[in-house]
Amino acid sequence: MVDDTLVWDVIAGRISYNTLIVAHDLEIFEKLSDSSKTLLGLSNELGLEERPVEALVLMLVNLGFVVSKNGKYTLTDVSKKYLLKESETYFGGMLALSNKSNWTCEQLKQSVITNSPQVYSGVDIFDAHIDDNDKSEKFTHAMHSASMSAALGWPDKVDLSSNHTLLDVGGGSGAHIIGILKYYPHLSAVLLDIKTVITAAKKLLSEYNLQARIKFVSDDFWKCEFPKADVHFYSQIFHDWREEKCLLLAEKSFQSLPEQGKIIIHEMLFDDDKSGPLMASAGNVGMMAWTEGKQYTGSEVKKILKKSGFQNIQIMPTTGYWSVVVGCKI
Ligand SMILES: C[S@@+](CC[C@H](N)C(=O)[O-])C[C@H]1O[C@@H](n2cnc3c(N)ncnc32)[C@H](O)[C@@H]1O
Structure with a gap:
C-alpha cells in the first residue's frame, strides 16, 4: 500500500x-x-x-x-x-521579504491563470522598483541576505587572475562584488543597476572598505551601453527573463567584451531533466509568481552562450544549490 x-x-x-x-x-x-x-x-x-x-x-x-x-x-x-544578525551571511532580509510578500495560494493561482507575475498585483517588479524606494530597498536587502553566502562560494572556482574589471549586470546590493573583490585584490568592479537599487547598494557597501575599487552606474541594462570591463557577471538575472531576452543580454555582452573577455552566469540550475533539485523547482514557481522568467538548466544556459558566440563554455557547481556557467570570447 x-x-x-x-x-x-x-x-x-x-x-x-x-x-x-x-x-x-x-x-x-x-x-x-x-x-x-x-x-x-x-x-x-x-x-x-x-x-x-x-x-x-x-x-x-x-x-x-x-x-x-x-x-x-x-x-x-x-x-x-x-540566522544571527551579526553574521555576514545573515538571511534576515530574505526572511522578512518572504514573510511580507503575501505569498498566498490565491496569488499563486492568479499567476498561473493569467501567466503573469502577481506579487505586485500584476505590476512588473522592476518597473515598480524604479518608482518605489521602499519596495526597492526591501527587495535589495532580501537579495543581499540570500546572495552573500553564494557570493563567497564561487570566486575560487573561476580563474580571473588575468582579468582587470568585472561588470556586475543587475548587481543589486553588490554582494557578489564583495565576494570577488575580497578574493581577487587586483580586480576592480562596476555595479550596474537601476537608481533606487544603486542608492541601497551604496549604503550596504559602505560597511566594507571597497569603495575605491567600485564604480556605480545607475542605468537600464537593456538600453545603456555597457561600461568597459573584461568580465561580465550575471547573478540571478537570466532567471528573471524569457530565453529570447537572455539571448539579447548574452549577445550584448559578446559585442561589448574584448577578446579573451569572460561571461559568468550565476544561477540555481535545474538538473538537465528538470527532476530536481527541489529548490530549483521551487525557485521556478517563484519566478513564475515574481517575473516573466524561470530557472534554467546548465545546458539551456550553455546553449544561449554558445548561440551568442561564446566558446570554452563550462558549467561548474559552486556552493549549496549554486552553479556558474562560464564562457570566453575568443
Ligand atoms: C534578482 S535580482 C539579482 C541581484 C544580484 N545580481 C544578486 O544576485 O544578488 C535582479 C536585479 O536586476 C536588476 N534589474 C532588473 N532590470 C534591470 C534593468 N533594466 N536595468 C538595470 N538593472 C535591472 C534589479 O534591480 C535587481 O537588482
Whole structure:
C-alpha cells in the first residue's frame, strides 16, 4: 500500500516555513546565541509560556537549527551562520521579504491563470522598483541576505587572475562584488543597476572598505551601453527573463567584451531533466509568481552562450544549490 507520508511531509513543510519565520521574528536565535538554555530559561528570557516555546523549539530541533543536549538547547552551525544578525551571511532580509510578500495560494493561482507575475498585483517588479524606494530597498536587502553566502562560494572556482574589471549586470546590493573583490585584490568592479537599487547598494557597501575599487552606474541594462570591463557577471538575472531576452543580454555582452573577455552566469540550475533539485523547482514557481522568467538548466544556459558566440563554455557547481556557467570570447 502506498502510505500518506508524502502528503504529510508537504503539510509539515508549510508549518516548518512558518515556524522559522516566527522563531526568527521572536528572536529565538538571538536569545540562544550567547549560551545554551533550558526551556524554562529560554521562555523566561522571551517572556513567553513554556508550552508554545517548546512547540517552536522542537520543530527547530527536528529541522536542524537547534540541538537538544542534557536538557539544554543550543544553536547549530547553520543557525549561527545564517540566522544571527551579526553574521555576514545573515538571511534576515530574505526572511522578512518572504514573510511580507503575501505569498498566498490565491496569488499563486492568479499567476498561473493569467501567466503573469502577481506579487505586485500584476505590476512588473522592476518597473515598480524604479518608482518605489521602499519596495526597492526591501527587495535589495532580501537579495543581499540570500546572495552573500553564494557570493563567497564561487570566486575560487573561476580563474580571473588575468582579468582587470568585472561588470556586475543587475548587481543589486553588490554582494557578489564583495565576494570577488575580497578574493581577487587586483580586480576592480562596476555595479550596474537601476537608481533606487544603486542608492541601497551604496549604503550596504559602505560597511566594507571597497569603495575605491567600485564604480556605480545607475542605468537600464537593456538600453545603456555597457561600461568597459573584461568580465561580465550575471547573478540571478537570466532567471528573471524569457530565453529570447537572455539571448539579447548574452549577445550584448559578446559585442561589448574584448577578446579573451569572460561571461559568468550565476544561477540555481535545474538538473538537465528538470527532476530536481527541489529548490530549483521551487525557485521556478517563484519566478513564475515574481517575473516573466524561470530557472534554467546548465545546458539551456550553455546553449544561449554558445548561440551568442561564446566558446570554452563550462558549467561548474559552486556552493549549496549554486552553479556558474562560464564562457570566453575568443
Ligand atoms: C534578482 S535580482 C539579482 C541581484 C544580484 N545580481 C544578486 O544576485 O544578488 C535582479 C536585479 O536586476 C536588476 N534589474 C532588473 N532590470 C534591470 C534593468 N533594466 N536595468 C538595470 N538593472 C535591472 C534589479 O534591480 C535587481 O537588482
